[in-house]
Amino acid sequence: xNLPTSTEPANSPPAPPAPRRGGMLRSSMIFAALTLFxxxxxxxxxxxxxxxxxxxxxxxxxxxYTALAFPNLFRRIFAEGAFAAAFVPGYAKRLEGxxxxxxxxxAADAAAGLAVVTVALTLAAQAAMPWLMYVINPGYVDxxxxxxxxxxxxxxxxxxxxxxxxxxxxxGILNAHGRFIVSGFYxxxxxxxxxxxxxxxxxxxxxxxxxSVGVGVAGVGQAALVIWAARKAGARVRLVRxxxxxxxxxxxxxxxxxxIANSATQINIFISGILASQVxxxxxxxxxxxxxxxxxxxxxxxxxxxxxxxxxxxxxxxxDAADAKLVMDQGLIFxxxxxxxxxxxxxxxxxxxxxxxxxxxxxxxxxxxxAGALLFHYGWGTPAFVLQRILQPAFFAREDTRTPxxxxxxxxxxxxxxxxxxxxxxxxxxxxMATSLAAWIAVIQMLIALWRRRDYRPSPKVVSKxxxxxxxxxxxxxVLAVAAFNRDVLEAWITALGLPLLGAKExxxxxxxxxxxxLYGLLVMAFGGVTRAExxxxxxxxxxxxxxxxxxx
Numbered sequence: 352x353n354l355p356t357s358t359e360p361a362n363s364p365p366a367p368p369a370p371r372r373g374g375m376l377r378s379s380m381i382f383a384a385l386t387l388f389x390x391x392x393x394x395x396x397x398x399x400x401x402x403x404x405x406x407x408x409x410x411x412x413x414x415x416y417t418a419l420a421f422p423n424l425f426r427r428i429f430a431e432g433a434f435a436a437a438f439v440p441g442y443a444k445r446l447e448g449x450x451x452x453x454x455x456x457x458a459a460d461a462a463a464g465l466a467v468v469t470v471a472l473t474l475a476a477q478a479a480m481p482w483l484m485y486v487i488n489p490g491y492v493d494x495x496x497x498x499x500x501x502x503x504x505x506x507x508x509x510x511x512x513x514x515x516x517x518x519x520x521x522x523g524i525l526n527a528h529g530r531f532i533v534s535g536f537y538x539x540x541x542x543x544x545x546x547x548x549x550x551x552x553x554x555x556x557x558x559x560x561x562x563s564v565g566v567g568v569a570g571v572g573q574a575a576l577v578i579w580a581a582r583k584a585g586a587r588v589r590l591v592r593x594x595x596x597x598x599x600x601x602x603x604x605x606x607x608x609x610x611i612a613n614s615a616t617q618i619n620i621f622i623s624g625i626l627a628s629q630v631x632x633x634x635x636x637x638x639x640x641x642x643x644x645x646x647x648x649x650x651x652x653x654x655x656x657x658x659x660x661x662x663x664x665x666x667x668x669x670x671d672a673a674d675a676k677l678v679m680d681q682g683l684i685f686x687x688x689x690x691x692x693x694x695x696x697x698x699x700x701x702x703x704x705x706x707x708x709x710x711x712x713x714x715x716x717x718x719x720x721x722a723g724a725l726l727f728h729y730g731w732g733t734p735a736f737v738l739q740r741i742l743q744p745a746f747f748a749r750e751d752t753r754t755p756x757x758x759x760x761x762x763x764x765x766x767x768x769x770x771x772x773x774x775x776x777x778x779x780x781x782x783x784m785a786t787s788l789a790a791w792i793a794v795i796q797m798l799i800a801l802w803r804r805r806d807y808r809p810s811p812k813v814v815s816k817x818x819x820x821x822x823x824x825x826x827x828x829x830v831l832a833v834a835a836f837n838r839d840v841l842e843a844w845i846t847a848l849g850l851p852l853l854g855a856k857e858x859x860x861x862x863x864x865x866x867x868x869x870l871y872g873l874l875v876m877a878f879g880g881v882t883r884a885e886x887x888x889x890x891x892x893x894x895x896x897x898x899x900x901x902x903x904x
Contacts, residue, residue, distance in 0.1 A: 385535025390646050392542035394708070397642050399549055401635065402712030403558040410497040411555035412713075416634045417488055417624070418504035418563050422511045424621045425472060437606035438520060440748060441598070443527040444668065454527075455588050461602060462520055463593040469513040477506045490628030500556065507563040514570030521577040524586045533580035537573045544569040555713065608756030618759075619766040619789055623782040626774050633779050636722040639709055640701075640783065644729040647693035648736045663748040675748075679807045682741045688820045688881050690737040692871045695828030697730030700835035700863065707860035725783040732787025735794045742797040745807050754800055762793040816880050823874035831867045 404412035438461055446454040476483065480502050484491065491498040522534040548565040552558035581588065611618075620641065627633035666675040697704070702723030710719045746755045766789035773781025801807040809817075834841060841862070842855035875881055 385532060385539075389536065389539040389542065392539050392546075394642060394646075396542045396545045396549075397639065398709060398711075399546060400558070400562060401639065401709050401714040403549055403552060404555050404635075404713065410494065410500060411559040412635045413488075413491070413628070413632065414497055414501040414504050415559040415562055416638045417484075417491075417501040417628075418508045418559075419566070419638075420621060420624050420634075421476070421483075421487060421505050422508050422515075422566075424618070425469075425476075425512050437602055437747070437752060439523045439527055440750060441602060441605075442524060443665065446527055447665070447668070451585060451587075455586055457598055458520070458524055458586065458588045459591045460594055460596060460599050462517060462588060463591050464595075464599055464603075465516050465520060466513060467593050469516040473509045473512050477509050480506050480509075487625060488628035489625070490630070500559070504559060504563045507560075508566045510567045511570040514567075514574045518570075518574040518577045521574075521581040521586075521588070524581045524588070525577070525584055528584045528586065530580070530584050533577060537576050540572045540576065541566070541569040544572065605750060605752045608752040611756045611759050618763050619786045622763070622766055622770060623786055626770055626782050627779065630779055632718060632721070633782075635714075636718060636725055636779065637782070639705060639718075639722040640725040640729055643704060643726055644693075644697055644733050644736070647690050647733055648740070663744050667748055676807065679741075679745060680809065680813050682744075683738075683809060684813060684816050684820070684881070686737050686741045687734060687817055688875060690734045691820055691824040692827055692867070692875075694730050694733040695824040696831055696864070696867055697733060698727055699828045699831035701726035701730065703835040703838055703856075703863075704860060707856040710856075721779065724780045728780055728783035728787055732783070732790045735787065735790035738794045739790060739797070742794065742801065745801055746797070749806070755797065758793050758796040758800075761796065762789040765789040765792050819878040820875055820880035823871055823878045823880055826874055827867050827871040830870060831863060834863055834866075 400415070401412070404415055438458075442454055442458055442461075445457050484498060484502050484505070488498070488501060491501060518537060522537070525531070525534050544565045545562055548561040548568075549558050552561050578588075620637075623637060624634055627637050662678055663675055666672075666678065702720055705722045705726060706716060706719040709722070710716050743755050746752065766785050769788055770782055770785035773784050775781075777784070838856070838859060841859050845855045845858050845862070876883075
């Protein structure tokens, strides 16, 4: 890392490294492009896993997805949620204000404490798993073989938690240095390892064991890669003994509510899994639907949120209210400009998407239809899932983690009550309905709070653009719905042209998805939702530069 030259005396503290500044959208696009690659690999992984394990026809699939759900929940609570929200602003503040050495000590203390907590939690969960499974999956009690397999596989996957906790912390260090490439790439290691270990297996139970072992192996590789990249970026974080310093007390005080706030969606998904355990195969249907609606949430919400938090923290630290408002405007418009059409597509052809992608091997059309019903209702919640990730940094950058935590707890309560009622009334689709409803309630609460505090108020121009984006998405969704309804005509046309290398329905999904994307791009420009000038401004503007008319504020 290049250090700025200094005219200070030799015994003065070293100047902090100049932060790498770039357009917020540009940083988001770097992260999103790498996340897209990782998600595509994840989709390929899930295609192989579902084909090997099936859904409602075997015990292996439900047991394996249970084994993934438990460590993933705590990973997002203790690792990504807490440290993206609480650690990054504290580390960035020390990096800019006090220099690399102070920031490294802060990171070392945080890493030591996080490692102790997550390793202890892992060991406790492994020991208590035979009893915890009665709470996690009460529906498995009547199926002893599935129950026993779920316990063993979850014990195998739990060590993934401390690996990912450390990886998330060092990823936050990279983001504070303006480095997003490795942060976006390292999840790909999990997908590559999983494909390598699952592909050769022939038996569903054997494949489930292999996949669970692969999770732990991948976790070690992911943590090693991110630690190496952080050192290359100049962060020399040493191994230290855990210490409860004043800085660490402050971090814990902010991290606990931040973890809850940032993990509300994942907690709701986990609660959904408890309800789904009552129906054979429902955990797999949830995971398949989750794979598709999480794609826009990861590409858009997480990517923009990760790039937005450090820049917003820097803008507020400098007292640059104009830049702070600008990045929020950009995040809101571009987040919705990408999530609203995704929602329209998911709602327009949910069964067709899942059937075309997943129906093969032990995963049959009945599974695709059941998962499609879930995907439809997750579809209308997708913009809310994305907005949560964009709005939360407006609180976190001001070191306010309690307000979003309060909203998250309300969201979880709504999800539990609505989930129980809707599951009793309409069955498994009620689970997705409750999760989406809870997400929208959380978003509305955050918007009202930001408005009342005058921390952020969308301008009339921003509202106008959101309406234009919504109209373009609605038209595109209508076209896709008609095309999916006439899928037989489309597939006959594909077959007549001799195109099906994989199969007519698979090619049909690709054609409709690409066609919908192209149509939306034309519509959103024609309706004025996003202009070329605004795209260019968001991609190239530097922090500290004056707000130009082309900017979205």
